[in-house]
Amino acid sequence: MLIKEILxxxxxxxxxxxxxxxxxxxQEVEELTFVIAIGIDKVExxxxxxxxxxLISNPEAGSSAQSGGSQEPPREIISxxxxxxxxxxxxxxxxxxxxxxxxxxxxxxxxxxxARDENxxxxxxxxxxxxxxxxxxxxxxxxxETATFFQNNxxxxxxxxxxxxxxxxxxxxxMGNIPESQLYQFFRITEADADLFLGIYGTTIKxxxxxxxxxxxxxxxxxxxxxxxxxxxxxxxxxxxxxxxxIDTLTxxxxxxxxxxxxxLKPGYFIGTIPDPxxxxxxxxxxxxxxxxxxxxxxxxxxxxxxxxxxPLLLEVLSNHSMTDYHKDKEKRNKLKESIEDNLNxxxxxxxxxxxxxxxxxxxxxxxxxxxxxxxxxxxxxxDWMKTYPDMKINxxxxxxxxxxxxxxxxxxxxxxxD
Amino acid sequence: xxxxKQLIGIKxxxxxxxxxxxxxxxxxxxxxxxxxxxNAGWMAPIINGxxxxxxxxxxxxxxxxxxxxxxxxxxDHLFGKFFSFIILLTILLVAFVAVIVDTAIYTDIIGTMYxxxxxxxxxxxxxxxxxxxxxxxGFEQIGSVAWTVFPYLQVSLFLALILTIGxxxxxxLFPILGDGAWDVVKESSLRLSIYADFLYLFLxxxxxxSVKVFKKGTWLALMFIIINISITMVCYIFLxxxxxxxxxxxxxxxxxxxxxxxFIINMEAFFLPFWLIASFxxxxxxxxxxxxxxxxxxxxxxxxxxxxxxxxxxxxxxxIPENPTFIIFDIKEKLLxxxxxxxxxxxxxxxxIAKLKGEFKHANKRDIR
Numbered sequence: 001m002l003i004k005e006i007l008x009x010x011x012x013x014x015x016x017x018x019x020x021x022x023x024x025x026x027q028e029v030e031e032l033t034f035v036i037a038i039g040i041d042k043v044e045x046x047x048x049x050x051x052x053x054x055l056i057s058n059p060e061a062g063s064s065a066q067s068g069g070s071q072e073p074p075r076e077i078i079s080x081x082x083x084x085x086x087x088x089x090x091x092x093x094x095x096x097x098x099x100x101x102x103x104x105x106x107x108x109x110x111x112x113x114x115a116r117d118e119n120x121x122x123x124x125x126x127x128x129x130x131x132x133x134x135x136x137x138x139x140x141x142x143x144x145e146t147a148t149f150f151q152n153n154x155x156x157x158x159x160x161x162x163x164x165x166x167x168x169x170x171x172x173x174x175m176g177n178i179p180e181s182q183l184y185q186f187f188r189i190t191e192a193d194a195d196l197f198l199g200i201y202g203t204t205i206k207x208x209x210x211x212x213x214x215x216x217x218x219x220x221x222x223x224x225x226x227x228x229x230x231x232x233x234x235x236x237x238x239x240x241x242x243x244x245x246x247i248d249t250l251t252x253x254x255x256x257x258x259x260x261x262x263x264x265l266k267p268g269y270f271i272g273t274i275p276d277p278x279x280x281x282x283x284x285x286x287x288x289x290x291x292x293x294x295x296x297x298x299x300x301x302x303x304x305x306x307x308x309x310x311x312p313l314l315l316e317v318l319s320n321h322s323m324t325d326y327h328k329d330k331e332k333r334n335k336l337k338e339s340i341e342d343n344l345n346x347x348x349x350x351x352x353x354x355x356x357x358x359x360x361x362x363x364x365x366x367x368x369x370x371x372x373x374x375x376x377x378x379x380x381x382x383x384d385w386m387k388t389y390p391d392m393k394i395n396x397x398x399x400x401x402x403x404x405x406x407x408x409x410x411x412x413x414x415x416x417x418x419d
Numbered sequence: 420x421x422x423x424k425q426l427i428g429i430k431x432x433x434x435x436x437x438x439x440x441x442x443x444x445x446x447x448x449x450x451x452x453x454x455x456x457x458n459a460g461w462m463a464p465i466i467n468g469x470x471x472x473x474x475x476x477x478x479x480x481x482x483x484x485x486x487x488x489x490x491x492x493x494x495d496h497l498f499g500k501f502f503s504f505i506i507l508l509t510i511l512l513v514a515f516v517a518v519i520v521d522t523a524i525y526t527d528i529i530g531t532m533y534x535x536x537x538x539x540x541x542x543x544x545x546x547x548x549x550x551x552x553x554x555x556x557g558f559e560q561i562g563s564v565a566w567t568v569f570p571y572l573q574v575s576l577f578l579a580l581i582l583t584i585g586x587x588x589x590x591x592l593f594p595i596l597g598d599g600a601w602d603v604v605k606e607s608s609l610r611l612s613i614y615a616d617f618l619y620l621f622l623x624x625x626x627x628x629s630v631k632v633f634k635k636g637t638w639l640a641l642m643f644i645i646i647n648i649s650i651t652m653v654c655y656i657f658l659x660x661x662x663x664x665x666x667x668x669x670x671x672x673x674x675x676x677x678x679x680x681x682f683i684i685n686m687e688a689f690f691l692p693f694w695l696i697a698s699f700x701x702x703x704x705x706x707x708x709x710x711x712x713x714x715x716x717x718x719x720x721x722x723x724x725x726x727x728x729x730x731x732x733x734x735x736x737x738x739i740p741e742n743p744t745f746i747i748f749d750i751k752e753k754l755l756x757x758x759x760x761x762x763x764x765x766x767x768x769x770x771x772i773a774k775l776k777g778e779f780k781h782a783n784k785r786d787i788r
Contacts, residue, residue: 024537103685131535134684135677184659184677191662264588368590376599377457377661 033098034059036162037107038085039146040123042114046081050114050123052088053079053147056096057104057162074159079147084126102132107165108183109140109149115199115239115246121190124244127183135184138169141239141246143203143222152204153233169200172235174268176256178202179238190244194367194385196359198238198258201249206232217253217272242361250363257351260311261364261396263294271318277339278332282321286340289314291401296366300373300383306393307366311348315340316403320411327410337400344398356390426628429636431562434569435623436640437647438700439616444651445671445694446524448613450664451752452652455606458661459597461652463607468645471614474766475637478621481766481773483630490621491715497772504716506765511712513758514619515733518705520754522546523737523747525698531744532672533691543734546702551730553703554710555723558626561703568696575693576647579671580654582678582686587657597661612758617641618765619708668744706730 039053054077061074078095082088085108089100108127114120127133142149158164172178179198189197203222220237238250238258250258259267267290273283291314299306317336320326326333355362367385374380453460485493495503526543534542553561597603620637627633655670658677667673675690683689706726713729714722740746773779 024541025534131532135673136679136684184663188660188663191666192660193662264590368588368593371590371593372595374594375596376594377597378599380594 027099027101031098032101032103033096034104034162035100035102036104037109037140037150037165038102038105039079039109039111039142039150040085040114041111041145041147042117043081047119049081049083050085051079051145051147052082052085052092053077053109053150054088054092054100055150055161056100057160061160075161077147077150079150084123086126086130102130104162105133105137106162107138107140109142109146111146111149112141112143112239112246113145115141115241118245120246121244124186128187135182135187137183138200139181139183139186140200140202140235143201144205149202149204149233153231155231155233156229168233168235172200176259176268176270177237177252178235179255179259180265181238186241186244190241192367193243194361195365196355196361196363197241197244198250198255198363199241199246200235201237201239202233202235204232204234206234218251220249220251238363240359240363242359247359253347254351254354257348258363260288260290260313261294261309261348261352261366263296263369264365266290274340274343276320276322276324277335278324279322283319284317284321284336284340285319287316287318289316291399296369298370298373300370300388304391304393305388307395309394309396310399311344311396312399312401313344314401314403317405320405323411323414325410325413326405333402337402341398341400344400345396348396348398349394352394352396356392356394360390361386362389427559427562427626428628429632429639431559431566432623432627432632432636433640433643434565435562435700435704436616436620436636437569437643438565438572438697439704440614440640440644441647442697442701443613444648445669445697446521446528447668447748447751449648449652449655449670450667451748451755452607452610452613453655453661453664453670455610456603457597457665458592458656459595459603460661460664461592461649461656462597462603463610464613464645464648464652466604466607467611467614468641470608470611470763471617471641474763475617475641477766477770478618479634479637481769481778482621482624483634484773484778486630487625489624489711490618491712493621493769497769497776507712507716509761510618510765511709511716513615513754513761514705514709514712516750516754517758518702518709519733519737520747520751521705522550522702522733523740523743524751525702526737527743527747528669528672529695532669532676533687540734540738543737546698547730547734549699550702550706551727553699554706554726554730556703557723558623558707561700561707565700568700572693572697575690576651579675579678579686579690580651582680583654583658583674586678587654588660589657591656591660592653609759610755612755612762614641614644615758615762618762622708622711668748706733 033056035054036057037055039051039055041051041053043049043051056076056078058072058074058076061072076096078092080088080091082091089102092100108124110120110124128135155161155164158167169178173180178200181198181200186197186199189195201221205222206225207222221234222236224234224236237252238255239246240248240250253272256267256270256272259265260270269287269289271285271287273285276282276284291312295310295312297308317326324332324336326336352362370383370385371380374383449460452463456463481497482488482493485496488496491503491507494507497503498506522543526539526546529542529546530537530539553564598606617637624633627636651671655664655674658674659667659670664670671694672687675687678686680686706729709729710722710725713719713725719725
């Protein structure tokens with residue numbers, strides 16, 4: 001009896017192990033090619049096809065597991081015309097030896113040209129059909145063709161592409177240069193049909209006419225003018241999507257405002273500059289941070305809908321080129337505070353006006369708050385946020401609290417030194 | 420395999436009920452609710468739970484009269500041989516269709532979300548093989564397995580929910596009433612049968628240690644289930660918003676693919692095994708229920724021997740629809756609607772007849788047959 005039991009177990013356990021491996025779906029990591037990013041472009045004279053570009057990462061490159069002296073490049077790029085990015089997998093395997101998988105896909109990149117196309121929505125929804133594509137991947141828009149973008153993008157230090165993209169997008173989001181831009185947010189906003197979606201905007205082609213030195217806050221991708229020896233890729237600003245179609249781009253400053261005014265996003269530490277109220281020649285650098293949650297006062301149901309937003313901000317002054325004596329003088333601090341508030345209020349309200357007049361909808365996610373004012377879906381749909389938004393009376397007020405004045409709060413008086 | 424007379428306690432009982440009913444939140448039941456009740460779908464489990472109190476209360480009232488008798492025996496006693504046969508046959512048919520539909524859906528989940536290349540018959544076959552094995556082990560064994568795995572399943576669900584809440588947005592719950600209060604109540608109560616499993620629990624009445632355990636266990640389980648299902652559904656809305664969730668086939672599986680824990684981005688590999696174990700236990704119980712009913716109806720004493728053949732039958736019938744995502748979904752929706760009056764009216768009828776027959780007046784210790 002005992003022997004029978006033991007024997008039974010010995011037969012049963014290996015039998016169970018066989019089932020565990022998944023049989024038909026068994027995949028060896030060694031035999032897979034991992035696509036990190038898919039690029040999708042329009043094909044000029046054919047509306048039913050798209051140009052697919054794969055960025056394939058070499059998992060061995062640059063890792064400590066690299067077998068002795070292997071000189072394999074960290075990435076591989078392949079670009080071809082296909083019907084969609086699902087069937088394109090098989091076609092790519094005519095060139096690429098290992099089986100292609102989207103298991104580690106982190107980005108879908110679209111050229112601006114395609115993003116502005118009416119039919120873009122038809123292709124992007126393929127991502128919900130494939131079982132390997134996750135919903136939290138990023139959606140990027142590039143100024144040029146994505147194939148060019150991938151080929152121009154040659155990071156000098158973080159050569160492994162998955163590492164490079166993960167790092168640069170995370171840092172950019174933290175600094176407020178680019179929005180978060182996750183695919184499921186794109187689907188959600190498109191389906192809710194009330195707000196605008198902000199996608200990450202990037203390019204590898206420098207705009208020759210741009211002089212970013214003049215106003216460093218008012219630039220988008222390609223306009224940041226830098227010299228030296230580095231990668232040419234810039235991720236800067238955002239691509240505005242309305243009803244799953246790209247309509248415009250936002251500058252770095254507008255992107256930050258969009259993040260700051262969005263109650264469901266947590267802004268990182270944004271650094272900006274404003275003209276110094278004591279000497280217009282100079283600009284004061286400051287770092288801002290949401291001091292407490294945004295306050296909203298919405299009156300939507302009776303008369304003209306109005307929205308009052310209060311933005312509590314904690315500011316740290318980081319530079320003081322006019323060498324003003326804030327340390328001793330409360331008056332001067334108040335003046336600084338007022339001028340910062342004025343400046344921010346103007347920027348906030350200008351941008352809100354722009355969204356009302358140009359985009360006819362908002363990227364701040366305010367419709368979610370407005371939904372609380374309605375008890376049923378039909379009421380809410382009758383209200384039609386996208387139609388009502390352009391005519392709303394909106395007032396945004398910044399409420400600034402001055403924090404630290406840098407590590408050393410006082411500076412010598414310039415008059416005393418130059419006397 | 421003769422039934423051992425070891426009776427099961429309250430822990431095992433609650434675990435069984437939770438795995439039977441609570442697991443529904445991970446298949447397409449929430450999608451059906453969301454489709455009709457939109458973003459107020461999470462209220463349906465609560466509303467239905469409150470309504471369910473009535474039939475359960477009536478059933479318990481009837482059953483406490485008959486010590487150690489299960490649903491089949493009480494039904495024979497109350498309705499007489501002929502009508503009881505018809506009623507039990509209906510219950511059996513509903514149960515059997517439910518097993519086929521649900522196993523087909525679970526097979527579809529595994530096939531579309533995880534093992535895309537494996538032939539359906541293999542997935543279905545292995546699923547039913549494991550469940551049939553579990554069912555033949557008997558009710559006590561299922562109970563102890565259910566209790567052993569239950570804490571892990573609950574913890575894994577909670578981990579998923581915590582991560583979901585962290586990445587979700589509470590504003591998606593609004594407008595809070597969905598299509599309006601009346602619509603929510605109406606559409607939910609039409610799908611009352613999401614709790615129809617409670618009716619089948621009365622088949623296990625003789626296996627439970629005592630009347631007190633049964634009563635307390637049933638009420639506690641109902642409470643846990645309401646909380647579990649509605650919180651989970653709230654979390655689905657937090658992550659996806661109602662427009663998206665109405666289009667998802669299997670929200671739980673989309674959730675575990677979307678959430679990430681720090682640098683660990685492929686979380687579904689962690690949650691899948693727990694979910695699979697829960698499904699195995701669930702279908703083992705379902706098969707067992709079918710076997711009990713079949714055994715009673717056709718006077719088969721050793722009904723455990725029916726289970727393997729039942730399981731085989733399920734696989735072959737479940738394989739027939741060529742497009743499970745559409746056809747099976749449709750059947751499931753209809754089944755929910757059809758089973759609702761059965762689940763609601765049968766307890767009423769039993770109670771009424773018992774009352775008319777004057778059963779309640781007699782002493783509790785009466786023996787039927």
